[in-house]
Amino acid sequence: MDCTIFAWGWMLVSSISIRLSSSGFKSSAIPRGERSQNCPRPSVLPHRQQTRSTPTAAHRASERAQLSVTEKMAERQQQKHEGRVKIGHYILGDTLGVGTFGKVKIGQHQLTGHKVAVKILNRQKIRSLDVVGKIKREIQNLKLFRHPHIIKLYQVISTPTDFFMVMEYVSGGELFDYICKNGRVEDSEACRLFQQIISAVDYCHRHMVVHRDLKPENVLLDANKNAKIADFGLSNMMSDGEFLRTSCGSPNYAAPEVISGRLYAGPEVDIWSCGVILYALLCGTLPFDDEHVPTLFKKIRGGVFYIPEHLNRSVASLLMLMLQVDPLKRATIKDIREHEWFKKDLPGYLFPEDPSYDATVLDEEAVREVCEKFECTESEVVSSLYSGDPQDQLAVAYHLIIDNRRIMTQASEFYLASSPPQGSFIEEGMLLPPGVKPHPERMPPLLADSPKSRCPLDALNTTRPKPLAVKKAKWHLGIRSQSRPYDIMAEVYRAMKQLSFDWKVVNPYHLRVRRKNPVTGNLVKMSLQLYQVDNRSYLLDFKSIDDDIMEAVGFKSGSSTPQRSGSTAGFHRPRLSIDSASPAIDLPQLSSSLPGSLSGSSPLLAARQGSHTMDFFEMCASLITTLAR
Missing domain, CATH: 3.30.310.80 (Kinase associated domain 1, KA1)
Structure with missing residues (x-):
């Protein structure tokens, strides 16, 4: 009887081993660079023992465990071949494009279902440029950026071979492709896009970040044809020689001081590039273009470009100010904002009086959705948001839900949604991080200006004492x-x-x-x-x-x-x-x-x-x- 059971088990194991071998699931079949961090490298199946002793219960349990592991590995390998590479909570899909340091793939959050763009930065390439430390610090700064016309960076996942930057996904493609397909755009549409681009550039300049690689390829469009600037903070860490090598081999958008070898990387460089983008929007061509690179450099240094007859004088004067060869005479963001062509129908949200974007007001509906997706409590979500851990999955999911809910066709709502209500945030029940105290020297002015104290009925009550109008202090300690x-x-x-x-x-x-x-x-x-x-x-x-x-x-x-x-x-x-x-x-x-x-x-x-x-x-x-x- 024991010999019969042993023979039957031996045939079953041999049959499964043959089927696995014929399926082609080998360790070398998976490209090393695309292996998921949650999918371990398949181990080599153990060789069959030559000694035909009677199998015990422990042996049979071991065989069943080996079969279970083998089936799981086969299932993971099948997912790999189907393109379902998983990084963290994100399942990677098709390749959207190829960037300076690696590929950009579309990803989908496993629980919330929201789409993201995952940029893969190869460690070896970064190490060869000796910018590892700078990129790490700059990534932390980018994660704080919240602007309606800048691609958001949600999370950074690190592996031994790559950095995975989880960013906002937009479906409209590059502005470069849009211009190539449709030609020059109408004056009003060009002004709308240009206003959005300048607003984003001004936001980053105020946060001490200079792009240095602005071009239509780095301006993305969402489904509603709103501009989104990408790749902020990476190109500004390279020297000027590296800028020319990593800008798709084209210096058409580079300022004269850059191509001349002068180590200059201030806001004036971005102003020049924005001028080239505006010219491309209005004319469908580039102001400086030539197949012969020395001739192209000569044109850029000379600053002479053709102005078509269909351009009105107002926008032509703005182009002349932005494409000044001398960076000291070049227009600034302030000059652009005060220009008559730029100010036409300018939305107020692009340059708010108080440009600080505050995310201290929590969205209760988004918190509940995170709780439902992750099966956790509201206190755990709030704790994650205030924990200070940028890699916390609950915090990342919360920001994904918030950003995907915003309707960008009414972009002014973005600023209202991301800013706290004016007045008393204590009386309105604003959630503060545990341990953060309201400053005793600054709270009275805020309470005195609360919405409740400005009730219209208070004006009819003459006996009610008026609140003390205390102004903010002009200085503080700390x-x-x-x-x-x-x-x-x-x-x-x-x-x-x-x-x-x-x-x-x-x-x-x-x-x-x-x-x-x-x-x-x-x-x-x-x-x-x-x-x-x-x-x-x-x-x-x-x-x-x-x-x-x-x-x-x-x-x-x-x-x-x-x-x-x-x-x-x-x-x-x-x-x-x-x-x-x-x-x-x-x-x-x-x-x-x-x-x-x-x-x-x-x-x-x-x-x-x-x-x-x-x-x-x-x-x-x-x-x-x-x-x-």
């Missing part, structure tokens, strides 16, 4: 930023690590930091607390902590509420003068809350205080300098 809270703290952690500071986390937005003075050997301590100043900005506040002084005046080390010191006025907070039209606000003084005064302290303590104050300021200066880099 570092102010309009970035998101976890992005601010991420930079703080980076700077502290670079300076070899030691720190203790009280909460994600409150730290106790210390360092050892290399000269005196004293330990210098301070507290960092992130405050919310108003509905668009945050303040990183510095507090000095001196355990010796705290103990001398009645406080013990390790107090849960460390007091402020280290200011130029000793232990006294300054009197903050707001404006001559409003009463001055007396800020609380630390000495009034302490059981004793330092005025009668010993000379040793006074010397210790002064030494600690200088150490504190040196510590603050080093941290601020590192943050500014």
Whole structure:
């Protein structure tokens, strides 16, 4: 009986092995560069044992496990051959194009179903250009960009061989192909697209990013023919020689200072390229074009180009300003915005009075959709959004849902949807990251200007006291930023690590930091607390902590509420003068809350205080300098 079972099992295993071999599922059949990180390399099937001993129950269980693994590998291999390569939560599909460092493929989020464009940056190519560190830092900056006419970068997935940049997907193709297919566009349509492009370029220039490779190939169109600029921040990290080699071999859009070999890479370079794009939109051709490269360079350096008769004088004058050979005489973004042709029917959302885009107001419907897709709780989604982890899958899915829901035919709604409501965000129930406190010096003006205080019925109630009209302070203590809270703290952690500071986390937005003075050997301590100043900005506040002084005046080390010191006025907070039209606000003084005064302290303590104050300021200066880099 045992021999019969053994023979039957032997035939079954042999039959399966033969079928697997004939199917051609081999490890070498899969290109190495396209292997999914979630699909492990198939292992070689174990050789059949030559000894024909009676199989035990353990042997049969082992055989069944091997068969199960083999079936799973075959299924994964079949998905691979069907083109379903999976990177993270994204299933890659067809190739959309070939970029400077690799391919661009279409991807689909496995759970939300939204389409994305996945750009693959080859590590070896990046390493050969010696720009690995710069690209990593620039990618982090690009992930903060939120503008209706800039391709969004949602996530970066890193593997041993490649970087995968998960970006916004648009279906309209390149502006270059659109012009080649349709020829020159109407004046009104060209103005609309050009306004969108200039708005995006101005946004990036204000964030200290220069494109340096603007051309119709890098301007994409969505389904509603709205412009989307791509590839920001990558080309500006290369030298000018590399720019010519990596710009599809065509210098037609390069400024004269670039092709002349002068190492110049400021905003003027982008203005020139935008002028070439505007000319291509209006004329369907390029202002400087010649098959003979030296002749082409001569034309660009001369700045002489043909102006067709169908162009009106207004737009022709704008082209002359933008295509000035001398970069100092070339038009600026401000000059373009003030030009009469550009200002015609200019949408207000392109250049808002307050250009800060804030995403601190959470979309409850999007949060619920993430919870449904990932089977998680709302608190987990909110925690992920404020965690500071740019790779968090819940946060990425949330932003995907938000961006895909926006209807870009009414582009003005983009700014309203991404900006917080004016007025009191506390009374309206705005969610703040845990640990971020409203700044006590800045909250009264915001509350006084709340929507409830501006109710029309209040004007009819003459007995009701009017709210105090307190204006915003003209100065503040600390570092102010309009970035998101976890992005601010991420930079703080980076700077502290670079300076070899030691720190203790009280909460994600409150730290106790210390360092050892290399000269005196004293330990210098301070507290960092992130405050919310108003509905668009945050303040990183510095507090000095001196355990010796705290103990001398009645406080013990390790107090849960460390007091402020280290200011130029000793232990006294300054009197903050707001404006001559409003009463001055007396800020609380630390000495009034302490059981004793330092005025009668010993000379040793006074010397210790002064030494600690200088150490504190040196510590603050080093941290601020590192943050500014």
